[in-house]
Amino acid sequence: MVLPRPDKGIKSLMRYRQIATVLIKYGFGELVYRMNLVSPLKPGAKKTKAVAQSTPVRVRLALEELGPTFVKLGQVLSTRPFLIPMNYIIELSKLQDQVEPMPWSLAVDILSGELGKPVEDCFSEIDPVPIASASLAQVHNATLMDGTPVVVKIQREGIKKVIDSDMRILYDIADLLYKNIPESRHYDPKGIVEELSYTTFKELNFLNEARNMEIFAENFKNEPVVKVPKIYWDYTTLKVLTMERIKGIKISRLEELKKAGFNTQLICKNGSRLILKMIFEDGFFHADPHPGNLFVCEGGVIAPVDYGMMGVLSDSQMDELADLVVTAMSRDAGAIVRILQNSGIVPDDVNTRALEQDINELIVKYYHMDLSRIEMKTALDEFITLVQRYKIRLQADFMLLGKALSTYEEVGRMLYPQFNFFAEIIPYVRKLTARKYKPGRFYKDILKILNELRWLLVESPREWRQIASKLRKGEMAFQLQHKGLETLIKELDSSSNRLSVSLLVAGLIVGSSMIMTVDKGYMIFDVPLLGLIGYLVAGVLSIYLVVSILRSGRL
Structure with a gap:
């Protein structure tokens, strides 16, 4: 039975129970009990044959069964190599987000409500059978009144309320993890839920995806080998996205491409131009470039679709990337460690000498290797292993970048087995390093230094005066925060509760x-009823106490 939570509605309580049931089903009962998510007396679910599979597989299956919010949670976790092992990252990358489409009548109601007029006044025809159906939205082929072929993405009815409810529950679960399972604090459950909330609600606003497409189109306006679908703003809202229909073949359908007469080597070259320009030149890249999201059009033109998830690299991140590449090429492992430390992603207590040695070994391994023999995925896996070993908190966008590069390398070698991705990267890396030394960049850096100097000379003394003033007035307060006592407090609280129950049981028995020695009051078989009730209550409390102690694993 789910523990009562007076601030939650009945639907939320049912959702709590469903989450607990699914977790127990896939063999995570101990986690559920340690969080106090269910009563120790009524687990409410039984393990299934799924528990025979590996833990990463069970995690993926549980997340898929729990729905879209938890699928997104898995996707966020898959970009956190410093938090979870590589086998979990690989398994979470397989998360499937495919569900049955919503009824066509409901989709029509959403369309007419969002567009402000009947569907037949917007489209001359629209296919009621979707070409794709996911947990957040489904996509239909349609034709505008002027005959233009388009695709229409329609958000699922009520999905925002579902995700909003799940987010509140996830915040509660993160809080329970933090309070009841101290070892979970390393994983920062609250921070993960906050990022999940931000990214998911941004995806629910289809205007964001439409703007992403416009930015992408602007970046590639002078690139004839890349096509970005046009947005039809008159038929686009928060919940409806209407875009140009791409006429092409999915890049993964190799046999169809060959039958259509496409040059797969040319497609591979055009695709590498797409992926490398958007990462190393624009710093704004398609974060999910799997084969299903890439189409090949006439002339070998590459057309990406689904712009809901984009990676963005700031100028400072681009500079860090350039510095890391330059220092790696010069075999300066010490400089790499300093760059990582300056970016604030290396723990303070890390063994820098050991980190430098491991980075140097990685550089030496690949430095003299022929570029055609280097596999991006293998190199990335080794780097992630190093990140995990030293608990380096790599930014999510860098992880998305690595994932995009390794994914396209696989696509490229599928199209053209002799594809040498590293050889294609070298010219872009040189451009990336050269951008720091352009005259315009020097001017921006000088302005930045002057602004910081102005703050130091003008603003800093003012802030020190404010601090001194507060000290004189006695308004300065210092906050002390203890660390490491939470577990002790929890144990003392648990022990005192058990002691209280034990005293109550003893009192009831006495x-x-x-x-029982008094022959007065209501009697059953010449035994006082009140005495029997006291024994019964004492027995129930005793059983509860024993069960809770056994479940805690500490006698």
Whole structure:
């Protein structure tokens, strides 16, 4: 039975129970009990044959069964190599987000409500059978009144309320993890839920995806080998996205491409131009470039679709990337460590000498290797292993970048087995390093230094005066925060509760025994009813106490 939570509605309580049931089903009962998510007396679910599979597989299956919010949670976790092992990252990358489409009548109601007029006044025809159906939205082929072929993405009815409810529950679960399972604090459950909330609600606003497409189109306006679908703003809202229909073949359908007469080597070259320009030149890249999201059009033109998830690299991140590449090429492992430390992603207590040695070994391994023999995925896996070993908190956008590069390398070698991705990267890396030394960049850096100097000379003394003033007035307060005592406090609280129950049981037994010696009041078989009730209550409380102690694993 789910523990009562007076601030939650009945639907939320049912959702709590569903989450607990699914977790127990896939063999995570201990986690559920340690969080106090269910009563120890009524687990409410049984393990299934799924528990025979590996833990990463069970995690993926549980997240898929729990729905879209938890699928997104898995996707966020898959970009956190410093938090979870590589086998979990690989398994979470397989998360499937495919569900049955919503009824066509409901989709029509959403369309007419969002567009402000009947569907037949917007489209001359629209296919009621979707070409794709996911947990957040489904996509239909349609034709505008002027005959333009388009695709229409329609958000699922009520999905925002579902995700909003799940987010509140996830915040509660993160809080329970933090309070009841101290070892979970390393994983920062609250921070993960906050990022999940931000990214998911941004995806629910289809205007964001439409703007992403416009930015992408602007970046590639002078690139004839890349096509970005046009947005039809008159038929686009928060919940409806209407875009140009791409006429092409999915890049993964190799046999169809060959039958259509496409040059797969040319497609591979055009695709590498797409992926490398958007990362190393624009710093604004398609974060999910799997084969299903890439189409090949006439002339070998590459057309990406689904712009809901984009990676963005700031100028400072681009500079860090350039510095890391330059120092790696010069075999300066010490400089790499300093760059990582300056970016604030290396723990303070890390063994820098050991980190430098491991980075140097990685550089030496690949430095003299022929570029055609280097596999991006293998190199990335080794780097992630190093990140995990030293608990380096790599930014999510860098992880998305690595994932995009390794994914396209696989696509490229599928199209053209002799594809040498590293050889294609070298010219872009040189451009990336050269951008720091352009005259315009020097001007921006000088302005930045002057602004910081102005703050130091003008603003800093003012802030020190404010601090001194507060000290004189006695308004300065210092906050002390203890660390490491939470577990002790929890144990003392648990022990005191058990002691209280034990004293209550003892009192009931003694009191009931005394009542048994009195021949007054209601009697059952010449035994006082009140005494029997006292024994019964004492017995139930005793069983509860024993069960809770056994479940805690500490006698």
